[in-house]
Amino acid sequence: MAKKRKHAEKTPTGFRLGPGWTGEVTELDPGATPGFSGKKADGKKLLATRDSTLDDLQERLYAAHHEQDDGRSVLLIVQGMDTSGKGGIMRHVVGDVDPQGVDITAFKDPTRAEKRHDFLWRIRKHAPEPGMIGVFDRSQYEDVLIHRVHGWADAAEIRRRYTAINAFEKELTDAGTVIVKVMLHISAQEQGERLMERLERPDKHWKFSPGDVDERAHWDAYMDAYTRALRATSTENAPWTVVPADRKWYARIAVQQLLLDALRGIDPQWPTADFDVDEQIARLRETMD
Amino acid sequence: MAKKRKHAEKTPTGFRLGPGWTGEVTELDPGATPGFSGKKADGKKLLATRDSTLDDLQERLYAAHHEQDDGRSVLLIVQGMDTSGKGGIMRHVVGDVDPQGVDITAFKDPTRAEKRHDFLWRIRKHAPEPGMIGVFDRSQYEDVLIHRVHGWADAAEIRRRYTAINAFEKELTDAGTVIVKVMLHISAQEQGERLMERLERPDKHWKFSPGDVDERAHWDAYMDAYTRALRATSTENAPWTVVPADRKWYARIAVQQLLLDALRGIDPQWPTADFDVDEQIARLRETMD
Numbered sequence: 001m002a003k004k005r006k007h008a009e010k011t012p013t014g015f016r017l018g019p020g021w022t023g024e025v026t027e028l029d030p031g032a033t034p035g036f037s038g039k040k041a042d043g044k045k046l047l048a049t050r051d052s053t054l055d056d057l058q059e060r061l062y063a064a065h066h067e068q069d070d071g072r073s074v075l076l077i078v079q080g081m082d083t084s085g086k087g088g089i090m091r092h093v094v095g096d097v098d099p100q101g102v103d104i105t106a107f108k109d110p111t112r113a114e115k116r117h118d119f120l121w122r123i124r125k126h127a128p129e130p131g132m133i134g135v136f137d138r139s140q141y142e143d144v145l146i147h148r149v150h151g152w153a154d155a156a157e158i159r160r161r162y163t164a165i166n167a168f169e170k171e172l173t174d175a176g177t178v179i180v181k182v183m184l185h186i187s188a189q190e191q192g193e194r195l196m197e198r199l200e201r202p203d204k205h206w207k208f209s210p211g212d213v214d215e216r217a218h219w220d221a222y223m224d225a226y227t228r229a230l231r232a233t234s235t236e237n238a239p240w241t242v243v244p245a246d247r248k249w250y251a252r253i254a255v256q257q258l259l260l261d262a263l264r265g266i267d268p269q270w271p272t273a274d275f276d277v278d279e280q281i282a283r284l285r286e287t288m289d
Numbered sequence: 290m291a292k293k294r295k296h297a298e299k300t301p302t303g304f305r306l307g308p309g310w311t312g313e314v315t316e317l318d319p320g321a322t323p324g325f326s327g328k329k330a331d332g333k334k335l336l337a338t339r340d341s342t343l344d345d346l347q348e349r350l351y352a353a354h355h356e357q358d359d360g361r362s363v364l365l366i367v368q369g370m371d372t373s374g375k376g377g378i379m380r381h382v383v384g385d386v387d388p389q390g391v392d393i394t395a396f397k398d399p400t401r402a403e404k405r406h407d408f409l410w411r412i413r414k415h416a417p418e419p420g421m422i423g424v425f426d427r428s429q430y431e432d433v434l435i436h437r438v439h440g441w442a443d444a445a446e447i448r449r450r451y452t453a454i455n456a457f458e459k460e461l462t463d464a465g466t467v468i469v470k471v472m473l474h475i476s477a478q479e480q481g482e483r484l485m486e487r488l489e490r491p492d493k494h495w496k497f498s499p500g501d502v503d504e505r506a507h508w509d510a511y512m513d514a515y516t517r518a519l520r521a522t523s524t525e526n527a528p529w530t531v532v533p534a535d536r537k538w539y540a541r542i543a544v545q546q547l548l549l550d551a552l553r554g555i556d557p558q559w560p561t562a563d564f565d566v567d568e569q570i571a572r573l574r575e576t577m578d
Contacts, residue, residue, distance in 0.1 A: 091387045095388045098380045100395065106389065193577075195573055196570070199573065205561070272494070284484055
């Protein structure tokens with residue numbers, strides 16, 4: 001009997017991959033806007049409208065764990081090909097949250113010191129503190145994506161890393177972190193256009209490197225590496241969402257919705273005062289004229 | 290001959306203290322709006338209008354030092370009594386800059402490990418990287434303010450710390466960091482009202498602690514400690530600005546203006562491409578259909 005294929009679920013946040021997903025990343029349309037019937041202007045309006053809701057939930061999350069060592073947190077992991085819009089997510093979605101409650105880490109090429117350790121060593125140090133929204137711009141997944149594409153690790157090592165990643169993420173979710181994993185999914189055509197824009201604008205040259213063109217030759221290998229990684233690491237506790245990202249505005253409202261969902265799931269409450277409010281009001285009055 | 294007193298200079302950013310300032314913090318009006326003749330609504334409009342200028346300058350600063358180890362940075366140090374609006378500055382001024390280019394550190398009570406080191410040990414680790422805007426919410430100045438008020442350090446030790454702070458800041462400015470030091474200056478009356486608001490709103494209780502009322506008994510001692518610290522550390526390379534903060538909207542536009550001035554002083558330029566642009570455009574075209 002043929003094994004039943006598990007398809008991605010279309011949600012207003014993109015394509016949600018359940019555990020046991022057996023699809024291909026390339027079957028998912030990077031130009032789609034699943035769950036959203038509006039146009040660009042509607043998307044932009046929605047993004048701005050929901051800002052204050054996100055702000056309120058974030059402040060509750062922070063307050064709920066003020067000066068406590070345990071408690072809930074959110075970790076947003078953002079992966080995607082070059083130009084897929086990771087920076088725009090940081091700026092326009094994460095950037096609209098109170099910066100005191102957010103901790104962004106951009107994982108670049110590992111340093112020599114980091115290379116001497118297991119690949120998760122540098123990642124662990126940036127797991128979010130209670131009450132915080134941690135954000136990874138690239139992540140532990142680089143070690144199973146670019147490493148597979150360029151053969152820097154063999155198949156057995158890549159499998160070991162999938163297992164290590166799943167165990168690490170299970171540790172985090174068991175400790176109260178909600179993990180939101182996003183692949184910003186663009187087409188090769190769209191990437192070409194975005195790179196061309198960087199080349200045509202002198203104020204964007206610094207974002208371009210000739211290596212970006214070289215990497216395009218490996219596009220299919222990257223898509224295959226994503227498919228394998230997402231199949232292996234879309235777990236019950238930390239599922240992936242493939243967010244179509246050819247339309248930047250859609251990707252932004254989708255990631256914002258994912259953050260809102262994560263925070264609503266936690267449902268953080270204002271802590272109750274551990275002092276007698278009336279007594280403190282009376283004491284304070286005495287210091288005022 | 291009597292020594293000539295050095296007064297604070299009124300600027301659109303508050304009261305700027307030159308080196309050798311001999312005034313008293315208490316002579317500066319916390320309710321003033323120096324250099325700004327508009328009202329609250331005008332201030333709010335100005336804040337929003339200048340956002341994009343700040344954004345542009347910050348991106349240039351970041352780009353100019355992309356993947357370089359040397360170069361310019363900005364360090365904004367924010368000090369002030371409880372409820373003086375430090376959080377609002379983080380949220381509404383710093384929070385409007387791309388979070389990828391900003392590194393906020395909130396210095397709380399030092400941990401046991403930190404206490405075993407010199408007071409600057411934990412501070413040094415958070416000096417901004419090239420291209421970044423570092424922000425200190427409280428700072429090394431706690432060690433010459435609360436420590437003086439509560440007698441945790443004697444006069445000789447406080448003087449040693451002034452010298453150490455000046456040497457440390459000189460190191461940073463010599464290395465290309467522009468340091469902006471701000472005292473958010475509120476009146477005791479205004480603080481009383483803001484604490485009362487925290488007590489009257491259950492969603493603000495978490496921000497209140499009974500110790501906040503105790504500390505009000507030391508108000509004059511705090512103002513004296515500020516006067517002494519600002520006199521001792523308003524240097525040519527790292528002067529203080531006392532920003533009147535009874536009106537939150539004024540404090541925000543003043544600090545925004547200080548950041549703009551710091552960035553304009555650096556005048557960061559887009560880096561020129563280290564590759565042949567036409568050649569890369571041709572290579573990229575070949576990868577597109």
